[in-house]
Amino acid sequence: MRFGICNEMFESWKLEDVFQKTSELGYSGVEIAPFTLGPRPVELPAAERESIRASAARAGVEIIGLHWLLAKTEGLHLTSPDRETRTRTIRYLQDLVRLSADLGGSVLILGSPQQRSICAPVTREEAVEYARETLAEVGKVAEELGQTLCLEPLGPEETNFVNTADEAWALAASTGSSAVKIILDVKAMSTEARPIPEIIASHAAHAGHVHANDPNRRGPGFGDVDFRPIFKALQDAGYDRYVSVEVFDYRPDPVTIARESIEYMRRCLPE
Numbered sequence: 001m002r003f004g005i006c007n008e009m010f011e012s013w014k015l016e017d018v019f020q021k022t023s024e025l026g027y028s029g030v031e032i033a034p035f036t037l038g039p040r041p042v043e044l045p046a047a048e049r050e051s052i053r054a055s056a057a058r059a060g061v062e063i064i065g066l067h068w069l070l071a072k073t074e075g076l077h078l079t080s081p082d083r084e085t086r087t088r089t090i091r092y093l094q095d096l097v098r099l100s101a102d103l104g105g106s107v108l109i110l111g112s113p114q115q116r117s118i119c120a121p122v123t124r125e126e127a128v129e130y131a132r133e134t135l136a137e138v139g140k141v142a143e144e145l146g147q148t149l150c151l152e153p154l155g156p157e158e159t160n161f162v163n164t165a166d167e168a169w170a171l172a173a174s175t176g177s178s179a180v181k182i183i184l185d186v187k188a189m190s191t192e193a194r195p196i197p198e199i200i201a202s203h204a205a206h207a208g209h210v211h212a213n214d215p216n217r218r219g220p221g222f223g224d225v226d227f228r229p230i231f232k233a234l235q236d237a238g239y240d241r242y243v244s245v246e247v248f249d250y251r252p253d254p255v256t257i258a259r260e261s262i263e264y265m266r267r268c269l270p271e
Contacts, residue, residue: 001234001269003262004029004064004244008036010254015052019059025258026266029062031244032103034096035072042095049102056104064209064242065105065147069096070112078116078134079127079161086134089115093138093149101145107209107242108142109183110135111152113159127161132174139177148208150183155191164192165203172206181208185246186225190215196225197233204237209244212265217248219257221264228268235270 005027010018015036022030034041037052056063070076076089093110100108118127135151142149153168162168168182184207189196214223221227234243245261 001231001240002028002242003265004031004062004242005258005261006031006033006067006244006246008033008068009247009250009257011250013254016055016059019056019061021255022258023059023061025255026262027061027258029064029242029244030056031064031067031107031109031242031246032105033068033071034066034099035068042092042099044099046102049099053102053104063103063105064244065100065107065109066096066103067109067246068112069093069108069110070115073115076115078110078112079118079122079130081122081126081130086130090134090137093134094141097138097141097145097147097149100147106146107148107150109150109152109209109211111154111183111185113154116161117159118161124161128171128174131161131171135172135180136175136177139175139180142179143177147179149177149180150208151180152183152185152188152211154185154188157191165189165199169203169206182206183209183211185211185213186220186227186230187211187213187215187217190225197229200230200233200237200239204234204239207239207241209242210234210239211246212243212261213246213248218251219245219247219261219264220268221261222257226268227265228270231265231268232270 172180212220216223
């Protein structure tokens with residue numbers, strides 16, 4: 001199990017400074033939100049992609065991959081009844097897969113609740129099929145480039161589509177792509193009826209990534225969730241990938257969040 005952190009909470013920081021500071025704090029990897037790379041991240045020149053990759057290497061951290069894939073985009077939607085919209089979405093996600101590979105990443109997290117929620121007149125059955133088609137097409141490129149696309153279950157307050165790990169895995173498995181898996185997010189798992197360790201036991205084998213956070217939208221250790229049974233469940237299930245800190249409340253400041261989160265997670269690791 002390795003610890004990573006998401007870059008968007010550093011807001012105005014240069015990427016090279018994020019890499020350096022997170023490395024100093026003990027993180028092994030950084031997860032990048034595409035919108036932090038500019039308004040058109042998929043058009044990032046090859047030289048700039050290589051520069052970012054080299055900057056991470058100099059700092060001694062790995063670029064884990066990308067998340068918030070459809071955030072701050074327009075005209076893209078996973079379950080739209082409009083075929084052209086879905087086609088644009090497929091092409092954009094495929095381009096993000098290529099971007100992740102060029103940056104040295106290997107994981108892409110598909111949450112983006114606003115760009116996947118079901119809107120009338122689409123039925124749930126139609127939405128599932130639209131999403132399956134999209135994920136399958138993106139999965140083909142991910143397989144070719146050694147990338148993993150992780151569908152993220154999110155709580156019902158965020159979206160009306162794919163709210164549980166069971167639903168996420170059923171959809172991911174239906175694509176038939178070995179590159180399409182799910183992510184286990186602590187904040188999201190907290191909205192489910194089952195205890196988090198039970199969800200982990202059921203789905204750790206299907207998970208390509210884990211996000212560490214609290215239902216209060218802050219970092220691990222900043223709320224009421226006890227991460228000791230969570231990390232024990234991950235260890236018992238043989239999970240050996242990244243656990244990334246992802247927060248939505250950036251108080252008091254990114255360095256404090258990053259430092260106290262990793263210190264807390266280390267204390268929670270099984271001996």
